[in-house]
Amino acid sequence: MEIILSNIKMQVNEKIYVKDPETSVLGKKIIEQSIFLIDSIGFDNFTFKKLGEKIGSNESSIYRYFENKHKLLVYLSSWYWSWMEYKLVFSTTNITDKKEKLKKAIRIVTEKVTNDISTDHINEAILNKIIIAEFTKTLHTKEVDEENKEGFFLIYKRVINRVVAIVKEVNxxxxxxxxxxxxxxEGSLHQHFLTDHLKTITDCNETVTTTQFYLNLAENVLR
Amino acid sequence: MEIILSNIKMQVNEKIYVKDPETSVLGKKIIEQSIFLIDSIGFDNFTFKKLGEKIGSNESSIYRYFENKHKLLVYLSSWYWSWMEYKLVFSTTNITDKKEKLKKAIRIVTEKVTNDISTDHINEAILNKIIIAEFTKTLHTKEVDEENKEGFFLIYKRVINRVVAIVKEVNxxxxxxxxxxxxxxEGSLHQHFLTDHLKTITDCNETVTTTQFYLNLAENVLR
DNA sequence: CATAATTGATAGTATTACTATTATATTTGC
DNA sequence: GCAAATATAATAGTAATACTATCAATTATG
Structure with missing residues (x-):
């Protein structure tokens, strides 16, 4: 994975940003450091002013890349699902056994991300933590329908539908x-969240993983 | 349901509010009208100032009941899950057949709420809409762990664990x-959300319901 | 009816979420 | 290598949010 993805640019809908952050040093710094900052203080407490201070840049410079912090989170999410799609396609294409293919796909989408150093300025493990904690907020707004029309969630939906295609092959x-x-x-993100914060309503932990639960679930449902 | 619950007060953790809104006319008005306002403009755009204008009261008066809007949402959620627990217990206690009991429980927790007029100042159908759209935000904060320790999510966890007990009877x-x-x-709230906003990644709609999907799922998993 | 409790009105602060302007730095194209 | 174009930084400013404090007016209760 590491070598393969290192030179590939994730596709993110142009309407999400004002200026593509991948095209400049500052842009990449915004992406890189926003991930660390959102992880440490949480998205609700995150502001462009604080990010500016962290990267030694002015607030107004960040506004040239993203209209507001919501769009930045949508960008990070799109990047994440685009990366997930890559991993999914790459690791399932050559599997001929349909059931094995589905198992692999479920592993990919439900496993917690540990240090995958495929891209230079994006820490995928921490981005995965952000997705677990904050992704739901990209969808739960009054503007979902408009943003959905604009294609903000296309990649996410495509990931889902790729797995759906594999499910349909199996059954x-x-x-x-x-x-x-x-x-x-969505449930695996939630189970990871429960493992971290509300342990009394989940069976998933370090030994019995979220992935095992969903592998078992899918097998029972589709047999 | 209507008659039975009309005189019962839902139990909500005292630490959630500054002053119990059930003890005054203004308090009840805050609850009643916040439900309509959050539903119409969304929780992110909801402010105590706007609510004050709506109910003809001063912003500062609302602060005497709730520290901030997050706590108000936690209150509404607690009330909802408390009401859900009531419905759950009431409609499953006398069912002797274990499988039937579980089916009933799944129906209760996954069905969309249509006009249940059990309580005077709370519109449960609209509250259900808020829970579908906003409940996740009560959990996804930097303060989850502290709030969990304070018991803010106790009722929600209790509802889950009541259904868990029924599942264990079955298998x-x-x-x-x-x-x-x-x-x-959690998934049924999500499926309801998808039905309303991202139809391409769900099978649930008016004819094939979320409840049917989860009844089928549980049956397959537990047989 | 007096006292306590509640609510309303007003004012004020710090922070957020921006926009606009201008100066300075950096790239790039010729 | 320099001019023109572009990007960034610095400053200032606005409107809204998220509160807190004070005090007066109203309402409830013993």
Whole structure:
């Protein structure tokens, strides 16, 4: 994974940013450091002013890249799902056994990310922590419908539908493929969150993983 | 349901509010109208000033009931889950068949709420809409752990664990009862959200319901 | 009816979420 | 290598948010 992705640019919808952060040093610094800052203080407490101080730049310079912090979070999320799609496609294409293919796909989308150093300025492990803690906020706004029309969530939906296609190969008769996969993808983020914060309502931990739970679930549902 | 609950006060943790809104006319007005206002403009755009204008009261008066809008949302959520617990207990206690009991429980926690007029000043159908759109925000904060220690999410966790107990009656061998139920409860809110906003990644709609999907899921997983 | 408690009105602070302007630095194209 | 274009920094300013404090007016209760 490390070597393969190092030179590939993740595709992110142009409407999400004012100026593409990948095209300049400052832009990359904004992305790199916003990940650390959001992880440490939480998205609600995160402001462009604080980020500016952290990277030694002016608040107004950051506004030239992103309209507001919500769009920045949408950008980070899009990047994450784009990266996830890559991992998914790359590690499932050559598997001929349908069940094995699905197992691999579920592993990819439900496993916690540990240090994958595939890209220079983005720490995927910490970005994964942000997605677990904050991704839901990109969707739960009054503007979802408009932003969905603009294509802000396209990559996320594409990841889901790629897994749906694999599910349908395994069991074409199962009538809830989409709901099953969206439940697995969103649910695994939730289970990771519960493992970290509300342990009394989850069975997942370091030994029994979220991935095991969903592998078992999918197998039972699709047999 | 209507008659039974009309005189029962939902239990909400005292630490959530400054002054119990159930003890005064203004308090009840705050609860009643905040539900309508959050539903119409969204929680992110909701402010105590706007609520004050709506109910013809001063902003500062609202602060005497709730420290901030986050606590108000936690209050509404607690009330909701307390009400859900009531419905759950009431409609499952006399069912002797274990599988039927579980089916009923899943129906209760996954069905969309349509006009249940059990309480005078709280519109449960609209509160259910708020829970679908905003409940996740009560958990996804930097203060989750402290608030969890204070008992802010006790009722929610209790609802989950009541269903877990029923699951264990049906199949004591199944090793992921907690994760299954937390996935169903949280996942059903998510599926309702997808039905409303991201239809391409769900199978649930008016004819094929979220409830049917989860009934099918639970049956397959626990057989 | 007096006292206590509640609510309303006003004012004020710090922070957030921006926008606009201008000066300075850095790139790039010729 | 220099001029022109572009990017960034610094400063200032506005409106809204998220409160807190004070005091007067109203309402409840013993």
């Amino acid at each position: 074409p008769e199962y009538p809830f493929a989409k709901s099953l996969v969206s439940t697995i993808v | 004591p061998e199944y090793p992921f009862a907690k994760s299954l139920v937390s996935t169903i409860v």
